[in-house]
Amino acid sequence: MENFILETKGLTKCYGDTAVVKGVDIHVKKGEIYALLGRNGAGKTTIMKMLLGLSRITKGTVHMFGQPFAGNKKEFLGRIGVMIETPGFYPNLTATENLEILSDLRGYIKRDAIKESLGKVGLPYKDKKLFSEFSLGMKQRLGIAAAIIHDPEVLILDEPVNGLDPIGVMETRDFIRELSQDYGKTILLSSHILSEIELLADRIGIIDKGILLEESSFEELKKRNMHYILLSAEPTETVIHMLEEEFHIGDYRIMGNGCIQVFDTEIQTKEIVKFLAERKIYVDAITKCSDTLEDYFKRITGGEGIA
Amino acid sequence: MDIGMIALIVICLGLMFLLAGIRRQIKKINQVLDEIIEGKTDRRILIRKYSLLSDTCYILNQIMMDNKERIIQTRRQEHRNEKLMTSLSHDIRTPLTSIIGHLDAVHYQYIHGEMNAESVRQEREKAYVLKDYLDDLFQWFKLNSKEEKAEMEPLDIVEETRAVFANWVAAFEGNGISYDFVSDTDEIWISMDRIFYERIVNNLLKNAMEHSGASKIWIKIEQAGITAAVKICDNGVGIPKKAIPFVFDRLYKSDEARSSKGSGLGLAIVRELVMILGGKVFAEPRKKGSCFVMEFPILGN
Amino acid sequence: MLNICRNELKKLKRQKTARMLWAVGILIPAFDTLLCIKNHYPFRNLVGANVLFGSFLVIPFVFSAMLLNLFELEERNHTLKNILVIGVPEWKIFLSKLASALVIVVVFMGIITAYTVAGGIFLRNYISDVFHIFGIFLITSLCSVCAAMPVALLIILLRKRNLIAMIAINCFILIDFLFLWQLSMFHCLEMHLPVLAAYRITYPLTIIEYTDNLRLGLDTLYYPMDKGIFLLGATTAASLGISLWLYKRQEADV
Numbered sequence: 001m002e003n004f005i006l007e008t009k010g011l012t013k014c015y016g017d018t019a020v021v022k023g024v025d026i027h028v029k030k031g032e033i034y035a036l037l038g039r040n041g042a043g044k045t046t047i048m049k050m051l052l053g054l055s056r057i058t059k060g061t062v063h064m065f066g067q068p069f070a071g072n073k074k075e076f077l078g079r080i081g082v083m084i085e086t087p088g089f090y091p092n093l094t095a096t097e098n099l100e101i102l103s104d105l106r107g108y109i110k111r112d113a114i115k116e117s118l119g120k121v122g123l124p125y126k127d128k129k130l131f132s133e134f135s136l137g138m139k140q141r142l143g144i145a146a147a148i149i150h151d152p153e154v155l156i157l158d159e160p161v162n163g164l165d166p167i168g169v170m171e172t173r174d175f176i177r178e179l180s181q182d183y184g185k186t187i188l189l190s191s192h193i194l195s196e197i198e199l200l201a202d203r204i205g206i207i208d209k210g211i212l213l214e215e216s217s218f219e220e221l222k223k224r225n226m227h228y229i230l231l232s233a234e235p236t237e238t239v240i241h242m243l244e245e246e247f248h249i250g251d252y253r254i255m256g257n258g259c260i261q262v263f264d265t266e267i268q269t270k271e272i273v274k275f276l277a278e279r280k281i282y283v284d285a286i287t288k289c290s291d292t293l294e295d296y297f298k299r300i301t302g303g304e305g306i307a
Numbered sequence: 308m309d310i311g312m313i314a315l316i317v318i319c320l321g322l323m324f325l326l327a328g329i330r331r332q333i334k335k336i337n338q339v340l341d342e343i344i345e346g347k348t349d350r351r352i353l354i355r356k357y358s359l360l361s362d363t364c365y366i367l368n369q370i371m372m373d374n375k376e377r378i379i380q381t382r383r384q385e386h387r388n389e390k391l392m393t394s395l396s397h398d399i400r401t402p403l404t405s406i407i408g409h410l411d412a413v414h415y416q417y418i419h420g421e422m423n424a425e426s427v428r429q430e431r432e433k434a435y436v437l438k439d440y441l442d443d444l445f446q447w448f449k450l451n452s453k454e455e456k457a458e459m460e461p462l463d464i465v466e467e468t469r470a471v472f473a474n475w476v477a478a479f480e481g482n483g484i485s486y487d488f489v490s491d492t493d494e495i496w497i498s499m500d501r502i503f504y505e506r507i508v509n510n511l512l513k514n515a516m517e518h519s520g521a522s523k524i525w526i527k528i529e530q531a532g533i534t535a536a537v538k539i540c541d542n543g544v545g546i547p548k549k550a551i552p553f554v555f556d557r558l559y560k561s562d563e564a565r566s567s568k569g570s571g572l573g574l575a576i577v578r579e580l581v582m583i584l585g586g587k588v589f590a591e592p593r594k595k596g597s598c599f600v601m602e603f604p605i606l607g608n
Numbered sequence: 609m610l611n612i613c614r615n616e617l618k619k620l621k622r623q624k625t626a627r628m629l630w631a632v633g634i635l636i637p638a639f640d641t642l643l644c645i646k647n648h649y650p651f652r653n654l655v656g657a658n659v660l661f662g663s664f665l666v667i668p669f670v671f672s673a674m675l676l677n678l679f680e681l682e683e684r685n686h687t688l689k690n691i692l693v694i695g696v697p698e699w700k701i702f703l704s705k706l707a708s709a710l711v712i713v714v715v716f717m718g719i720i721t722a723y724t725v726a727g728g729i730f731l732r733n734y735i736s737d738v739f740h741i742f743g744i745f746l747i748t749s750l751c752s753v754c755a756a757m758p759v760a761l762l763i764i765l766l767r768k769r770n771l772i773a774m775i776a777i778n779c780f781i782l783i784d785f786l787f788l789w790q791l792s793m794f795h796c797l798e799m800h801l802p803v804l805a806a807y808r809i810t811y812p813l814t815i816i817e818y819t820d821n822l823r824l825g826l827d828t829l830y831y832p833m834d835k836g837i838f839l840l841g842a843t844t845a846a847s848l849g850i851s852l853w854l855y856k857r858q859e860a861d862v
Contacts, residue, residue, distance in 0.1 A: 052693055074695035078353050082693045088686030092622040101615045106694040107353030108361070109368045130622070146690070151372070153349045182379045184349070355611065 519543025
């Protein structure tokens with residue numbers, strides 16, 4: 001599909017012999033919020049750096065706006081707003097002076113672009129406070145201000161709510177949502193806070209140990225994988241055996257308390273109840289459930305969960 | 308080669324560089340404009356702060372961004388209208404369903420005799436309530452689409468308020484509500500529309516009587532500099548502090564469960580009318596009860 | 609490019625390190641000017657002393673310390689990624705920092721000139737051609753900076769470790785100066801070091817008045833001009849080239 005604002009094919013990064021990112025294919029559509037989900041050290045930041053040319057790509061290609069990134073770097077970078085790792089600014093300068101330096105290098109879109117972007121994140125304009133005196137929340141907000149100052153079409157944000165207090169998290173979340181829904185900006189963000197991603201993302205890419213395990217829209221993910229039938233019936237092994245024979249269930253898991261999670265949701269619960277009752281197995285409880293994103297993540301990354 | 312020649316050459320070279328730089332900038336600007344014409348309206352032109360072309364680029368960007376804002380506002384308005392439509396159909400469907408239910412019951416003769424007469428009375432009441440609601444709604448729509456025109460004339464607001472208040476005395480006494488009317492000036496002249504103002508005061512008094520459960524309702528008129536303030540207050544349940552900014556919104560009802568009385572439109576209409584008359588209306592937070600304050604500019608003599 | 613240089617200088621606002629370097633650059637030439645005045649040296653000796661201490665000690669030190677400061681500023685504050693993400697190529701960043709450091713050098717030269725002229729007024733046997741004096745300092749400073757260019761290499765290699773880099777630079781400058789100081793000993797006259805070449809080819813320029821002693825000095829210190837320029841040029845080009853290449857490689861492989 002030519003519709004992808006951002007697309008990578010086989011993105012790989014090796015440090016010597018070890019590959020920290022292997023064959024990642026990301027597809028980000030215009031106007032959506034794409035979340036990279038993964039543990040610390042899974043490779044999210046490395047991928048973002050490679051997307052922007054901050055880190056050399058060992059193998060693979062990056063396409064943006066339909067064109068390869070390599071040849072059009074400067075032009076594309078003017079249309080992208082970035083906040084990677086901790087926001088870096090000069091501690092001996094004020095917020096306004098910091099943004100002035102960045103804008104002088106990049107160019108302005110309007111005369112009072114700095115004033116406006118500081119206003120949008122709630123920081124004072126031409127204030128005397130030096131960056132070294134900023135709280136963590138203010139630093140993060142300045143980072144966002146620097147990312148939006150040139151009204152970019154794409155935003156790449158690395159853990160935007162990192163270190164913010166709950167109000168700050170909520171404000172940032174609302175801000176990102178407004179940018180995406182009202183202004184139609186494309187946003188690629190990474191996080192390891194599952195609850196935030198659940199609230200924001202349109203599409204999710206799950207990264208673990210440098211590999212993209214899964215990429216799909218949040219809705220699809222919920223429909224496809226997170227719904228399951230929770231069955232509690234004794235004796236568990238017999239029940240499993242019977243279900244395998246009759247319904248050919250393949251995707252299931254036995255939980256600690258003897259409950260069975262069946263992920264083949266095409267099977268009707270009433271069929272199971274009837275089937276088991278006919279064989280004199282009395283079902284204690286049967287219900288349709290949905291995994292939280294966290295449970296799903298644990299499952300798909302092999303059980304250790306988010307660091 | 309004397310110093311003059313060298314200076315001339317240096318100046319020429321400098322100008323050539325400047326010109327080449329400007330040509331490059333113009334080329335970049337044209338590229339972006341081409342893309343904008345193709346439909347990519349999110350492109351922006353980046354330009355150095357002190358270039359000859361800076362102001363031009365700023366204006367171009369501003370045009371694009373203003374356009375975008377307009378589109379966003381329109382989309383938001385559409386969204387609001389859709390929500391309005393949905394809630395409207397709900398507001399009308401509910402009483403109508405009930406009326407139809409009763410009529411069906413009568414038609415199929417599920418109810419007889421005395422119960423029949425009682426249910427007819429009930430459904431008739433409901434039908435009238437629905438009609439009142441639709442009237443309110445129609446009025447609100449007209450106000451919202453700015454179709455209502457006010458006929459302004461100089462009026463004494465004290466006298467007008469007193470007149471409207473007087474009409475409610477019977478209702479107050481019938482419901483055991485004590486009342487009072489205080490004004491610190493005998494006459495205050497304001498430019499307004501009599502019918503609209505009557506409507507406003509009526510709505511506010513109706514709101515106070517039906518929703519606050521108060522035992523005393525009073526009006527206080529004050530003159531403060533160039534504005535006249537009319538306060539309609541009660542000592543009833545009051546308005547929770549965080550609801551104060553929303554109390555005039557179309558769908559606001561303080562108690563979601565008790566939606567039998569009132570359409571939630573009364574206060575919304577009040578706000579629209581007050582705005583047309585050039586005044587302000589707001590709810591004043593109070594420890595007990597509530598106070599709705601209207602402010603109008605006094606007519607200079 | 610000019611834009612980027614201006615920004616580099618803006619980054620030094622209110623910075624403690626920058627302030628200290630300014631202090632060094634202002635105070636030390638003052639110090640040795642005062643010494644000369646106290647000892648009632650003739651003007652030409654004042655100029656010579658300022659050239660030696662100013663151009664060949666203070667200026668290379670301030671240049672390399674400032675250059676290190678500019679590079680290390682980005683590392684310490686993690687701001688390099690901001691600049692790279694705007695689309696500024698690494699070589700432009702490198703050259704602009706170099707240019708900014710040179711601008712500061714020129715400013716210091718002006719200060720030294722001012723001190724020299726002031727000293728001359730005090731000693732009452734000055735030559736009032738300020739441009740000539742400024743020219744002397746300009747050329748000597750530029751040559752000495754070219755000779756000190758290998759610090760760029762040190763800076764690029766060590767910029768992530770501030771303290772070690774600072775020490776390394778200081779050692780380099782001191783060693784250079786040591787060779788200069790001991791010009792007539794340690795068989796220095798046989799060595800073809802860039803700093804010695806810089807001093808020796810600019811020595812004739814720094815002569816304000818000719819005396820018999822100076823005739824002798826000129827003959828001893830004579831160094832063929834073209835060879836000197838070639839040596840300096842090669843040092844500068846090689847250092848800058850390798851540094852630039854290393855910088856680019858290091859940043860790209862983050």
